[in-house]
Amino acid sequence: MHQNPSPLGRWSREHWVLAGLCASLGTLVLAIIPGFASAMREPAAQENLTTLSLPLPPLEGKASKAAARGPAWQTVTVENGQTLGEIFQQMGLPASLMYLVLESPSAKNLTRLRAGAELAFDLAADGALRGLAFERDEAARVELAIAGGEVTEKIIERPLERRTMVASGEITSSLYAAGAQAGLSNAAINQMANVFSYDIDFTQDLRDGDRFQVVYEEIWRDGERLRSGGIVAASFLNRGKEFTAVRFERNGKQEYFDLSGRPLKKSFMRMPIEFARISSRFNPRRKHPVLGTVRAHKGVDYAAATGTPIMAAGDGRVSFAGWQNGYGRTIIIDHGKGHTTLYAHMSRLGKYKVGSRVQQGTTIGYVGATGLASGPHLHYEFRINGVHRDPLTVTMPKPEPLAGNEMVAFRAATAPALAQLKRVEGVRLAAR
Ligand SMILES: [Zn+2]
Structure with missing residues (x-):
């Protein structure tokens, strides 16, 4: 047939x-x-x-x-x-x-x-x-x-072709406007913002006159641009302070490092939740909103809608997952070196059990009002060797820089991209 x-x-x-x-x-x-x-x-x-x-x-x-x-x-x-x-x-x-x-x-x-x-x-x-x-x-x-x-x-x-491109720009209204003017795709602008997100708060710190230089890749096939291939190197001058990022593959994973070979990604995120506002700060003497008694508020409260995802602030291992008196549904993560974080009042726990390894940014549960809570919020605690610290001001441990053979490989692998970045800067300065 x-x-x-x-x-x-x-x-x-x-x-x-x-x-x-x-x-x-x-x-x-x-x-x-x-x-x-x-x-x-x-x-x-x-x-x-x-x-x-x-x-x-x-x-x-x-x-x-x-x-x-x-x-x-x-x-x-x-x-x-x-x-x-x-x-x-x-x-x-x-x-x-x-x-x-x-x-x-x-x-x-x-x-x-x-x-x-x-x-x-x-x-x-x-x-x-x-x-x-x-x-x-x-x-x-x-x-x-x-x-x-x-x-x-x-x-x-259909062989793919990686093309290296360069762009530079100056902020006059927004990062997106400047990025678009420099010819960057939205994906590339987002990635640049992500790469520097541990050092620059793009929602608050950006100023007119801030500048950036980017070396990035595009994936092409048959003369057609398929997609963005990611940032290879970038520098960002924010309020007079320059940050540089360069991509390097470590253990089969692409990461970004500063010029001294230290990962840009910090050990902890400052806020383990997005789309939230601080509703109560760390305070050794505070009148408890439900009990009415004066007692320490040992963490930071983030008000957010029930169901908002809560992220692991850093890599670690779940050491508690369940109900804990006034805290309601709670997760505690052990990050090693005496650092632990606690997340309370969850409406529902994520899929991680005691002993599970979690990575920074992983959703570990969802905002709720379980336990003693006057409304849906995340109560977040940060402890070093059992002592409560203010999560908003505590000095986070710096990630270890590359060393030995890794450092040698890093220097060799990133030199061309950094040289290219310098050239873009040179062209920009000459054009002023
Ligand atoms: Zn609280």
Whole structure:
């Protein structure tokens, strides 16, 4: 029934792309292609580079009946929650054919379809399926040829290209305005803010005249920008004080360090909760709002809506998870070196049990008003060797800088990016 008498030949990638272009745009496109091809060979250009995206075979959202008239590639965009079975049904293709397709090694990707992904069907005049093409991942496409009850697959590698870019800017209204003016994507601006978030409070500390320089990566494929590849190095002059960050891979993980090789990420976050306001400070003598008696307030209260996520302030191990008298649902984390943090009045605990390892920023529970609480809030305590300290002012332990061989590797690996950063600064100063 759906076996194809004329076997699908080996199509090169160019053939495939051309087929898609012809089908979607008509022969007019052919006249443009020579120019387009040479444009693709141009070396990496600067920010003003314009790009043409290579379309897949015709994009029609849902399958159309046009294919029944003749051989054509037909593209289906996967909708949220849609399965391969549903798509085959929509295309009028039998389930037996789907199982045949799923026998090919790369087709296991098709069992977990992502909304927005595209599947291209090659249908013969009689509606028989001759081929199926899809993106396996960013760097490869798969083309399945179906003939004589057999499926053969071809992988088309689509090499990714990392381009190093530079940008610099000066704050005149907001970080986003300055970043956009410098040509940075929102993702890159967010990452820069994240990298410096332990040293600069971007909601309060930013001033007009603050400046930044960034060396960052973009991921390109076939002459098309795919996404931001992250910050490689950056410097930020905030109220006259300069901060520098440079990326370095340690234990297989990308981290940011300052020039002396010390991680920018501090051992503790100052606030273990977002979107909250301080409703009560650390106070050795305070009238308790529920009991009415004078007693110490050994932590900081953050008022927030019930259900707001509470994060582990630092890496550590859960040493208590459960109910504790007036504290209600409580988590205590042991961070080592005598440092512990406590989180009280939770409406619900996260999935971590006593003994679980947690990383800084992990959600460990949710704001509530359990125990003795006048309203939903997080009561947060910070203890060093059992002594309560004010979480807002306590001197946090500095992370250890790199040492020995790691430091040697760091110096070598980061030198080019730092030199590039210096050059951007030089160009900027010369232009003033
Ligand atoms: Zn409190």
